[in-house]
Amino acid sequence: MRLNSLLAKLTPTEKPIPSQADLPKNWAVAQAWLDDLSLQNYSEHTITAYTTALMRLMNFIEQDIRLQGDYLAFDHKDLSRFLVLRLEKDGIKAISAKQTLSAIRKFYAHLIKIGKAAHNPTTGYRLKAEPRALPKVGDVDMMAQLLDQPMPDDAAKARLWIRDRAMFELMYSSGLRLSELASLDVNDIDLTAGVVKVLGKGNKMRLVPVGKKAIDAISIYLPHRDLWQENTDALFISERHGTRLSTRAIQLRLKVCATNAGIAQNLHPHLLRHCFASHILSASGDLRAVQEMLGHTDISTTQIYTQVDFSTLTKVYDKAHPRAVSRVLKYEK
Template sequence: MSEQTQPATLSANLALPINQWQGALMVQNFSSHTLQAYKLAVTHLAQFLERQSLTKTLNWAQCDKRLLSRHISNRLEVDALSIASVQQELSAIRQFYAYLIEQGQAKINPTTGYQLKQPARALPNIADIDVLTQLLEQPLPEDPEQARLWIRDKAMFELLYGSGLRVSELVAIDVTDIDVSQKQVRVVGKGNKTRIVPMTQKSIQAIEMYLPHRYLWVEQADMALFISEKLGTRLSTRAVQQRLKVCAKRAGIAQNLHPHLLRHCFASHMLSGSGDLRAVQEMLGHSDISTTQIYTQVDFERLTQIYDNSHPRSRMAAKQTKDKRY
């Protein structure tokens, strides 16, 4: 990334408003780090405008959305800034133009409605059903203490995968949130929003097997469903993460398993089996369906892999491509 400093040749028409803006920000108690970052961001734009040699009396009002777009492209492609860094520069430019408009030095903010194209969102990792079966159907440990812990842990993992819960939602569940007769659990998600989620029969069986141990461990009348055997109080999210790694290792699973991966698996497997995006969105507690739609991409990517490995014409094409290399 090239870092440029404000040159001595920067015209007064461009430099003076920057300095005036900086003075206004100082009165508002902005940190020195923020002031420097803001000034540098706007200075980069000023340098770009001067290189365009628009007119001899260049001023900030001459920068339109087209020029801003060219400047941003230059920052991304030539200066190799990250999307996040350019987004921060855009924020500074947006505030600078708001100041210029307030001072009567510009009429239009070129950043209005301008949006950076965000990079493609990384697809979540998914474990095969065989891996989850290997985890959830592992035999009871011979050691009595480990056996008791596994009974609790299995109930947690069955619920995480079976109902697609976030680990924060799992540890927040109270005993009274479980309705075995209706096969459902009440969870509190992001934004303190409550939703009712169905439970699998496997989850119910695992919880019913765990409850007698819970009642022996619980201290101080804690209502938490999942209890620490050692402390007798509600388990932490960190404890759930650690227990999953321990149980995965004991089951001989090489893949890095974490609680959120079980939620990803729930979403992907449910969508693959049902195709009902809205239902999966509701069960996951996503406020925006676009968040749920990423699992359609995961599902399509897996179908593509299956196709490439299974379809005779696809295999033939792959073989011909490989043969040409030698």
Template sequence: MLPVHQWLTVLSARRLSRHTLQAYFAAVDNLTDFLLVQKLTWTRCDRRKLGQYIAKRLETDALATASVQLELSAIRHFYTWLVEEDLARSNPTTGFQLKRDPRPLPTIADVDLLSQLLDQPMPDTPEQARLWVRDKAMFELLYSSGLRVGELTALNVTDLQLSADQSQAQVRVTGKGNKTRIVPVGRKAVTAILAYLPHRDLWEEQADKALFISEKLGTRLSTRAVQQRLKIAAARAGIAQNLYPHLLRHCFASHMLSGSGDLRAVQELLGHSDISTTQIYTHVDFAKLTQVYDKAHPRAVQTVTDTDEQQTNT
């Protein structure tokens, strides 16, 4: 039995899915074809040849970085097995890292667009008006405190602490890794939540503790429901931009950082364990500054003058 088939037999015994086994085989088979053209075997493949193969998959074959990353993972697994079985002396994938695509900058909406969403008139029908009271409270809180949509839907009434003068309101949030953080709640969010709570008390069923509940079911709202309600609210406000709950978190982070310049504070408010995750918003803010500069500065955009043309022709 050929080594690759032995390897796949071992993987099959670990109950990997057929799809995974096919993907692993295809990755190793593609490398095999490349090495055959080079008149090489698996055991003669070094890091340089592996790099050439990866470059071919990215550039000539035009595969996405994520797809090539999966292939490299399969090849790494195969070579690890070869070395363990004494079928190869070295593993060319050791220390080999595929450069990832740059992380895309998050989409940000400006303050005016958020005002258009949050300050829109009350709907005409009583049913939609009641739902908007709840929805506005949700969206105000998402933007006010930079919550993830899953954090929002997981909130219980007892997680909210409102002060008498509304200046010290805060919410206890359970984020990723079951980590808890305390986040301030802005005045407009507090006002919206206070307007919603009497409706919530009327809708509540089964003594549900959730802060945001369904009017029909009287139980905790799902993240999907929040996403749908935001799209409805955006359409009613005449907003063409695609709005989704995480966009409000992005806006919170970008607007807070732009206004304060305090990266550490924004990191704490967002619940990021690594400040490098928060630093992406510094790039967003710089991109906005660049756009302003290009539009405003008289010498930001190069223009061709008569003198320039004369110099060029000379």
């Protein structure tokens, strides 16, 4: 892949150097590796990101008083100095720093492989993880506003709403990922037993309960689906094409349904999964059960839903603690 074409795609703030004439003196070894990645069919996006990262690195090595351009002398401490500079002075985000670290790690692994370096400065180096953000969650009333909205008067829109309500009732009822919902077949759901068989991440199968509202909505939808389908086992299909709905189509339908319900919040399918987890955990307190239903391998992923705001915490306290009444009365005076 030609360097000029990559540089042309970078924004002015991303360009580590103004022109090819200013390339670091040791750039040829980096360029050889990048050309090799191109031959290995790495994506253009990845090669562009690695090009930017290595240009920054080579410029740092060339301008550093201690290193004086010797990229083979670049060690663990130099790596720390370089990344601190990028994070604090240049203000890059943590995700960009991780991508830079990945580029450096792979570059030096390549140098070791071809016998040009004896050590990898990234060995054992870890960036501090950012605090995991609490997912945005809608309340129970918002979910009712979405799922209990009136049937459209227009016949064509009414048919779509019958299908859409079945999709979103099931997603909220069982905490499904968007990809899991889209990949469901008719035989994956047992309306009599009230369970759905889900193929999750890592091809792990799990059984998840399905609530009565979702069972009723799917039962109403299935006769329409049988009329629309064109030799497909897919559960949720396009009325127009009779084929499996794509994940993108489901995303768009949720936005349409949210708008029709008068919901101002930006609704996306994963939010319904967050709502499922938060509402179940809030009512039951059973983190292990929520982990199983969500299909999380690590319970630490599920624990993010245990973060509650202080107002909710005080309500629980006031309701449950035997001495809470006196505290409430004291501050109501």
